[in-house]
Amino acid sequence: MTDTQTTPITLELLGPGPEYKKVSVWLPQLFMETSRTGVFAIENRTFIDCLIEGPAVLLAVEGCNFDGCNMGEAHGDPRNLMLAPQGAQRVTGPIPFKNCQFINCRFLGVGFTGSAAFIETMVSALGGAPA
Template sequence: MTETQTPPVTLDALGPGPEYRSGSIWLPQLFLETRRAGLSNIEGRTFIDCLIEGPAVLLPLSGCHFDACNMGDAHGDARNLMLSPVGPQRVTGTIPIKDCQFVRCRFLGVGFTGPKTFLDEMIAVLGGNA
């Protein structure tokens, strides 16, 4: 039996921004590029008319705004997009964002986490129950 190997998938770098327009943003790739640049958070970026793709869980730290965005398929309940942290101080495995603007973006396969106040506000804005 011969073993065939497929070459690894190579993706074009998304780059450091600060602005991304009308593109497809794969969050795991953007996070990896950010970490390889020595940064802990995706910070100070603006996304306009982009498709923001997971799988991922975003952790907005501060100064993030979502304007006229489609947050994804909530299957009839906005709370389905939200994940409550269990620990009081940290959330491991998330993609932290800070001072980012999302304008008319569409999210696919993305969940959101953060403090209860953030989650309650997002649920209220999206028309769910807090």
Template sequence: MTDTQTAPITLELLGPGPEYKKVSVWLPQLFMETSRAGSLVIENRTFTDCLIEGPAVLLPLEGCHFDGCNMGDAHGDPRNLLLLPMGAQRVTGAIPLKNCKFINCRFLGVGFTGAKAYLDDMVSALGGAPA
């Protein structure tokens, strides 16, 4: 077998924002940058005309707005984008957001989770469950 060396993958930092315009945002990277800066919640950010990329599951905590966004391919049923938490207190592994705005963004490979009321509102906002 031949030993090959490859250069390490380096990503340009997204930075602390608070605004991101017309950029691709890889959610795992944004979460890690935020956690390395001392916070486990992505807060007070505005994303305009961005591609928001997973794989990831977002947990909007409060004050989050999605205006004019394409939430992703739901394969005919908006519930395919949603995950219901099994525990009553926590969701481990999801990326928490607080007071974030997404304006005319497109989501790719992203699911959403939260309280049942939030998930029900998302289903309604996305056109309802198929009959």
């Protein structure tokens, strides 16, 4: 017999920021909270000592900085964390971030995408491709 009694899952709202400190941030939730206000990019936010959780792909549109962050398990090759856009103009699916600061954050289950320059910079900052 199947139990038909269910308890709804309730998540505490993350809120509009602009600063998040020492909290777990589930990226799909942050995106949905933001998009419900009619804004479809996470903009002008600062994340300090946060756990940034996926599954998600973070699209760095512009002005995003990662200072002292653990970007996640790359399994020996930082390129494993990067996804290259295939189209010249748009990317559908990733969560766009613009002018956001990540300070001493830890990423879990998050991939990263952006311009070719962003991807190259990130791979280099994470130690470069293995020889």
